[in-house]
Amino acid sequence: MSRGQEQPLLQVRNLSISFSQYFKGTKQRVIRPITNMNIEINEGEVMAVVGASGSGKSLLAHALLGILPRNAICEGTILYQGEPLTEERKALLRGREISFIPQSVNYLDPLMPVGKQVQIGLKKNVAKTVQRRLFQQYDLQESDGSLFPHELSGGMLRRIMFATSIREEAKLVIADEPTPGIHPQALAEVLKQLKQFAEKQAGVMFITHDIISALEVADRVAVIHEGSIIEVSRAEAFEGKGEHLKTDYTRKLWRALPQNDFDLELIDGGGDK
Ligand SMILES: Nc1ncnc2c1ncn2[C@@H]1O[C@H](COP(=O)(O)OP(=O)(O)O)[C@@H](O)[C@H]1O
Ligand SMILES: [Mg+2]
Numbered sequence: 001m002s003r004g005q006e007q008p009l010l011q012v013r014n015l016s017i018s019f020s021q022y023f024k025g026t027k028q029r030v031i032r033p034i035t036n037m038n039i040e041i042n043e044g045e046v047m048a049v050v051g052a053s054g055s056g057k058s059l060l061a062h063a064l065l066g067i068l069p070r071n072a073i074c075e076g077t078i079l080y081q082g083e084p085l086t087e088e089r090k091a092l093l094r095g096r097e098i099s100f101i102p103q104s105v106n107y108l109d110p111l112m113p114v115g116k117q118v119q120i121g122l123k124k125n126v127a128k129t130v131q132r133r134l135f136q137q138y139d140l141q142e143s144d145g146s147l148f149p150h151e152l153s154g155g156m157l158r159r160i161m162f163a164t165s166i167r168e169e170a171k172l173v174i175a176d177e178p179t180p181g182i183h184p185q186a187l188a189e190v191l192k193q194l195k196q197f198a199e200k201q202a203g204v205m206f207i208t209h210d211i212i213s214a215l216e217v218a219d220r221v222a223v224i225h226e227g228s229i230i231e232v233s234r235a236e237a238f239e240g241k242g243e244h245l246k247t248d249y250t251r252k253l254w255r256a257l258p259q260n261d262f263d264l265e266l267i268d269g270g271g272d273k
Contacts, residue, residue, distance in 0.1 A: 007082045008040040009203040010064070010172060015076035017059050017068065017227075034059050034227040037076070041172070041203040046194060048214035048235075049207045050253075051224035057207045060224070061176045064205075065100050066090030080172070095121050101165045101175040105157040108149045108164070115145025118163045134163040155186045162193055173197045173204045179213055191217045211238065211257060223250045 017034035034056045041047045051057055062068045064078065066087050078085040080093070094100065109117055118134055119127040135142060138159040149157060158178075166173070175194060179187050195217045198204050208214050214221055215235050223231040230247055237244035241260075242251040254260065 007079075009043045009081060010039075010041040010085075010205075011077075011079040011082075012037060012039045012060075012064075013077040013079070014038065015060070015063060015074070015078065017056075017063060018073045018075075019069075019071060020073070032227070034063070037224075037227065037229055039222050039229050039232070041205055043171070043203050044198050044201045045219045046198045046204040046206055046217050048211075048218035048221045049205060049224055049229075050209060050211050050214050050221060053209060055224045056227040057209075057224055058176055059227075061100070061174050061205070061207055064090070064172075064174060065094055065098065067094075096167050097169050098172045099166050099170040099174065101162065101173065101178045103177045105149070105154070105161055108157065108161060110149050113146050113148060114152065114160045118145075118160065120164065121167070130168070131163075134166075138163050155189065158186055158190060162190075166197070170197065171202050173202050174207070175205065176207045177209070178206075179208060179210065187213065211253065212259065223247070223253065225249055 015034055015037040016032055018030050018032040020028055020030050022028055037056070037060065039047070039049070039060075049057055049060065059068070059072075063072075063074055064085070068074060080089070080098075083089075085093075090098070108114070115131055115135075118131045122130050131145065132142065135145065140156065140159060140163070144152065144156065149160075152160065173194070175190075178190050178194075191213060194204050194206055198217075198219075206214060206218060211221070215238055218235045220232055220234055221238065222229045223233075231245065231250045233245055233250070237246075238254055242254040245251045245254060
């Protein structure tokens with residue numbers, strides 16, 4: 001994390017996201033999967049956001065990117081570089097200063113050569129040059145550019161995806177579970193990339209349900225539970241029996257990991273160990 005900066009790169013204050021739903025045909029009710037959420041990310045920092053499935057991780061990412069479903073009602077304040085991140089600003093920065101690394105390589109177009117896909121969103125006159133540079137950066141051969149996704153290995157596809165998501169001017173990188181079920185080498189590569197963005201002073205939000213991966217790169221870890229951030233701790237606090245963690249929930253999450261002997265007596269209802 002860089003020191004002496006005046007303000008966090010990103011400040012989310014009291015964010016709530018609700019959906020109006022119909023049930024029993026005509027009756028309407030409002031559900032609110034994100035409630036008064038607060039989180040801040042500094043330049044040069046990897047902030048992991050960890051939480052169970054359905055806790056609201058993707059909604060948070062989509063709110064920051066301005067890609068929530070149309071019927072979502074979003075309340076609260078999001079500041080980026082100290083200024084309100086309005087929907088117009090999100091649309092302007094998305095894919096440029098604010099990069100999104102999606103979960104799946106299925107985001108790639110199966111019918112378009114991968115080199116072309118990396119050029120999408122780049123200015124026409126420099127697209128080719130920038131694509132070449134990105135290929136070098138991600139250890140891809142120039143000739144790979146004319147191949148289609150099905151002709152590439154999983155590891156190469158993931159690197160292509162980074163090359164399509166990341167632009168030189170990226171200042172905030174949002175990665176939504178970029179590591180589901182990938183083999184260890186590809187995982188190490190993704191983690192390395194995330195770290196590199198932070199080393200170049202970008203703020204990185206690394207969304208995952210995998211605490212162990214998160215701890216390999218994160219400076220801080222935010223724990224999301226039922227739509228709220230219930231704890232933000234430095235990565236170093238995740239050690240031993242979690243004595244330095246702030247909430248019981250996070251301590252339980254930590255102690256229940258296989259590496260920590262599945263200390264299940266700490267999990268509600270799991271006291272038969
Ligand atoms: N379009 C939607 N309409 C209604 N509820 C939604 C919608 N999208 C997500 N939700 C609800 O919000 C909760 C959080 O979803 P999500 O952010 O995708 O979770 P996560 O990414 O942590 O697994 C889920 O329980 C889901 O029911
Ligand atoms: Mg999700």
